[in-house]
Amino acid sequence: MKRVVAIIAVSALALTSCGTKKKIADLETKNKECQDLLNTATMKLNLCLSEKEKMNEQNDYLKKINEDLKKNNADLINNVGNMTTLTQQGAANVEKALESIKEKDLKISRLQDALTKKDSVTLALVTSLKKSVGLDDPDINVNVEKGVVFINISDKMLFKSGSYVVTNKAKEVLGKVAKVINDKPDFECMVEGHTDNVPFTGNAILIDNWDLSVKRATAITRVLTQELGVNPKQLIAAGRSEYIPLVENNSAENRATNRRTRIVIMPKIDQFYDMIEKEMKNLSKK
Structure with a gap:
C-alpha cells in the first residue's frame, strides 16, 4: 500500500513538473513576444523623438523666418510712408521750382519788352532823323549802337581850322537836329568834341586839344539852346580831345575824319530804369 502511495506521489510530482515546464515555456514565449513588442515600441518611440526634434528645429526656423518677414514688412510699410512723404516733398519742391522759373521767365519777358520799347523808340528816332533832317551829306553820319543814336558831323562843316566859332552852314544842320531833340523832351543829348592828334599850338584862350574839343562842344550847345530853343536840361557838353579816334591819325x-563833333541822342537812363522798376513792381503784385 505504501508502495502504491509512493508511486502515486511520484507520478503526481512528475505530472506537476511537466505542467510547470510547459507554463514556463509559455511564459518565456510570451515574455519574448513582449520583449519584441517593447523593442519595436522603443524603436518607434526613438524615431518619433527624432522626428519631434527635427520638427522643433523646423518650427524654430520657421518662427525666425516669420519674425524676419514681420520686420521686413514693418520696414517696407515705414519706407512706403517715407517715400510718400518724400514724394509729396519732391512734388512741392518741383512745383516751387516751376513757379520760380515761371516768375523768372516773366521777369525776363518784361525786361525784353522794356528793351524792345526802348529799341522801338530809338528806331523811330533814327527814322525821324533820316526823314526830317535829310542827312545825306557825306560829312554827316547817323548810326545806332546799343540802342543809342549817334550823329557824327565833320568839323569842316561846323568850324574853321583851329576855331570854335560855329559856321552858318553848321547852324542849318543843327537846326534840323534841334527839331528832333525838341520832339523828344524825355531824351538827353550829349555833344562831344573830338580832335585829331596834332598838338594845338595854343593861344591866350585855347591851351591844347582838350580845350579845343570842350570849347567846340560848348559852342554847339549854346547854339542849340540859345538860338534853336533846345531845353538846356536835355544837353550835356563834353570834350574828348584826340583819344577816341575813328581811324588812325x-x-x-x-x-x-577824326576831327568831328558827335551828338549822342539817348533816352534818359533814370527813366529807363524807372520803367524796369515799374515792371518789377507789377510782377510782385501778381
Missing part, C-alpha cells in the same frame, strides 16, 4: 584824310 596817319594821314591828312584820316585826321580830318
Whole structure:
C-alpha cells in the first residue's frame, strides 16, 4: 500500500513538473513576444523623438523666418510712408521750382519788352532823323549802337581850322537836329568834341586839344539852346580831345575824319530804369 502511495506521489510530482515546464515555456514565449513588442515600441518611440526634434528645429526656423518677414514688412510699410512723404516733398519742391522759373521767365519777358520799347523808340528816332533832317551829306553820319543814336558831323562843316566859332552852314544842320531833340523832351543829348592828334599850338584862350574839343562842344550847345530853343536840361557838353579816334591819325584824310563833333541822342537812363522798376513792381503784385 505504501508502495502504491509512493508511486502515486511520484507520478503526481512528475505530472506537476511537466505542467510547470510547459507554463514556463509559455511564459518565456510570451515574455519574448513582449520583449519584441517593447523593442519595436522603443524603436518607434526613438524615431518619433527624432522626428519631434527635427520638427522643433523646423518650427524654430520657421518662427525666425516669420519674425524676419514681420520686420521686413514693418520696414517696407515705414519706407512706403517715407517715400510718400518724400514724394509729396519732391512734388512741392518741383512745383516751387516751376513757379520760380515761371516768375523768372516773366521777369525776363518784361525786361525784353522794356528793351524792345526802348529799341522801338530809338528806331523811330533814327527814322525821324533820316526823314526830317535829310542827312545825306557825306560829312554827316547817323548810326545806332546799343540802342543809342549817334550823329557824327565833320568839323569842316561846323568850324574853321583851329576855331570854335560855329559856321552858318553848321547852324542849318543843327537846326534840323534841334527839331528832333525838341520832339523828344524825355531824351538827353550829349555833344562831344573830338580832335585829331596834332598838338594845338595854343593861344591866350585855347591851351591844347582838350580845350579845343570842350570849347567846340560848348559852342554847339549854346547854339542849340540859345538860338534853336533846345531845353538846356536835355544837353550835356563834353570834350574828348584826340583819344577816341575813328581811324588812325596817319594821314591828312584820316585826321580830318577824326576831327568831328558827335551828338549822342539817348533816352534818359533814370527813366529807363524807372520803367524796369515799374515792371518789377507789377510782377510782385501778381
